[in-house]
Amino acid sequence: MSASAVHSLWTSAVGPIAKIDAPKIEYAQLAPTLIVVGAAVLGILIEGFVPRKSRYYAQLFVSSVALVAAFAAVVALAADGYGTTKAGIAAMGAIAVDGPALFLQGTILLTALVGLFTFAERRLDPQVHGNRVDSFAAQASSVPGSDGEKKAVKAGFTTTEVFPLLLFAVAGMLVFPAANDLLTLFVALEVLSLPLYLLCALARRKRLISQEAAVKYFLLGSFASAFLLFGIALLYGYAGSMSYATIAQVVDGTIAEVDPALVNTMGNDVLLLVGSGLLIMGLLFKVGAVPFHMWTPDVYQGAPTPVTGLMAAATKVAAFGALLRVLYVLLPGLRWDWRPVMWAVAIVTMLGGAIIAITQTDIKRLLAYSAISHAGFILAGVIATTPEGISSVLFYLAAYSFVTIGAFAVVTLVRDAGGEATHLSKWAGLGRRSPLVAAVFAVFLLAFAGIPLTSGFAGKFAVFKAAAEGGAVPLVVVGVIASAIAAFFYIRVIVLMFFSEPKPEGPTVAVPSPLTMMAIGMGVAVTVVLGVAPQYFLELAGNAGVFVR
């Protein structure tokens, strides 16, 4: 059969179809994402065409300009009223441009910018053969410990690909909380995850642990993606559509007409419940909530610390954004079904994270469990199902992500001969040796613990208040207990830094370049400002508290 015959068969089988409209894309409203994707593609071209020596500077320039420009675009959109009055659906229903989306995108872009600074840091590791190096492997493809690796190190190679990878991940994160249909949600999830899997494997020191972490993350992440995808399929079977709004309408019964192709499945509640359960499970994995948290400590520990910081901050923001939209836009009709489940998840997450963290001896693992327990606090706000709940979560995410990225940036500074000294015993007496670094880290720890006058307290208060007003008083009580437990291990680190005798062969604190200093400085500034004068930002989050359907 000739090609033209096949073609005619196919067209005749389907029959004359209505004219397909050219897709209408609102480029201006999608500008933040488009800028970042464009810069990522440009970054790949730089890898191909720019000489090795200048790549670092070119990449750094392109990435930072792109992130700043994208942030400016978000601000412009918000100023134009897209967060409130002009909020709507763009790109043929695939993307929502509304208050929460813009707020989260702004947060992600700013944290990514701070994260970029830590990615680009080149003064911490000692120079190798006269070349300044960063925290990433000289050559990702060389086997750890092999001759190839030695050659690559000797030649002074650096993996400048991390910059476009970062940008791709950020692009995925920007779309994730704005996705307004399930397929876009899935694509965004993959776009943000795949570069992160790669980045996790790229540590310069302790490469085997780093690669192990990446494999773990990849395997578990693929499982989570598969669950999510399966859930999407079931939901499609239930509603005959991928769009959030349509599914929500089918759930609450506004759309009753049945798609003839799905006559056997549509409206079947089993599909709805199982499908939404699997969907939420996939999102809770990315959030790092118990019982889907198993990957967090290993990955946080093994990944290069700048990547850990980015994951802990920006990825969490994106994932919570997506979770919020799914629960509030897609499944509001199912509120009475998912609330009890989420109650349980929030409780075990708060308590589990806090209790397990007590026994940790590695600072990165400690921060990982602390991140889990914070995910529980945020879930308490998610459960409120009120506009205050949404805005409290938005505020908490913004406050928390800067503390996190700052804390991980400090972790990169404390080093001994083997690279970063992450074992807690090595942090003993740090407060005597370098009071400033220890004091800054103490500020971050106090913010994690939620001590008043830090951003952590304002965030925690906002979330608990929303939860209490939403009728979840027991959740607040559990949250308070978990905070008390968590305070113990944050304080323990402070004790170690300030009240323990320094070890004779303890780690030194490297003097970083202005890049890391800027990252840490921004972390401290945001922590203090959001702690002392949070009103402006609370208002911002409050105005952004309505999802578009």
Place this chain on the structure above:
Amino acid sequence: MSFPLLTATAALPALGAIATAAVPATKRTAAKWLALLVSIATLALAVVVLVRFDPGGDRYQLTESHAWIADFGVRYELGVDGIGVALIALTALLIPFIILAGWHDADPVETGSKRWRPTQGFFALILVVEAMVILSFEATDVFLFYIFFEAMLIPLYFLIGGFGDRAHEHGEKAAATQRSYAAVKFLLYNLAGGLVMLAAVIGLYVVAGNFSLTEIAEARANGSLEMSTSTERWLFLGFFLAFAVKAPMWPLHTWLPNAMQESTAPVAVLITAVVDKVGTFAMLRFCLQLFPEASKWATPVIMVLAVISIIYGALLAVGQRDIKRLIAYASISHFGFIIMGIFAMTSQGQSGATLYMVNHGISTAALLLVAGFLISRRGSRLIADYGGVQKVAPVLAGTFLIGGLATLSLPGLAPFVSEFLVLVGTFTRYPVIGVIATFGIVLAALYTLVLYQRTMTGPLRPELAKMPDLRVREIAVAAPLIVLLVFLGVYPKPVTDIVNPAVKQTMSDVQQKDPQPEVEAAK
């Protein structure tokens, strides 16, 4: 707009702290003088507050109110009543003595790093605590109060853990371990109490919709804000627990002996004479005003716990081997009296309790600071290591004795007046509890006089033969405190005049009248 006097009183030490912390490492003495001058200037401001305050005027005076976090319903609202004024004056008064007494406590032992500046840190932290304590006496917004109530734990934590008493029987290393244990215990107890209060604060917001003490109290009084009995009781318990930890009341007291034992004498004074007063003050201001019904409901239990504190603290004080631990248990006993006075719900009891807070602050400061001078001479806190000190250091022994006599409430010294008032106030309503509490005074005489007898009298121990008497700086600390003790003992009117109107108002909040003396009708 008038000059924000209350803000200035707190802002001055806060700014002074920043300036002190910024003094270069080599200029240690300059930092000390700066801190001292700032604290004296704060005292001057506190005196201005005292003078400007009109006891017969409005309930809250010198008020300030600014928008702060509208989304949480929080305003920056300050205002003082008579009780607040008295305690602000006490705080501002004691801090210069604390700084002066701790003049050499934070001199660096080793210079490992050029950036390690313990002296600057020590004095800056003391000023930070002062600022936060003053603000918590001034705040009339529950949230604002909570913030400083919690935040002051952090500087105190560093003061206890970072600058402990170096005198330890098992050497420097053991001292460091115990110090950090004491600091962590202090923080965890208070943080846990505070977090329970946080839940109650949120609950209060859900019920009332704002945090303004005056608004909520007014709405409660005129009936526009209804609270179910169980809600009110839960919220009351949330608040009370935090204050009872801070005060501290038996059985939540165990952090205090550790913290006082391990910290330097001036820091111990800061904790027990200044910071702990926030707990008892807050019971008067927040528990009674916001939850009058629940306060009355809880009174019997609290009275029993208070009387247990009195007897238990005194008994344990008798058995201590460590001078500072002894004073810590004595303080627990005294806090029992204060709490008893507050919850006796009589005007004598509450006036007495407020007066007690002030007098206890001064008398403990006198006793403990002199004890600190003694300990620094010998390098030991154990009572058994002393004996016959009055032969070589008569001035030290004399001031120590007066401080001790004040602690046991000798008539003629300030604490007597307040203890008497508290007991009178308790007797009229709870005679049995009053009788039991009186035994606390007997025990106080026992532990104080035994302490004096064992350390100061008897044969002089040979290793103490060269012990110098009080220096000029140390006399400058002890003498004014003793003068005050005598003055307020003979003439307490200035304080009671300020305090009494505020107490009357608190009494009317809980709708309590003093019980009238009953005369049995002749048959």
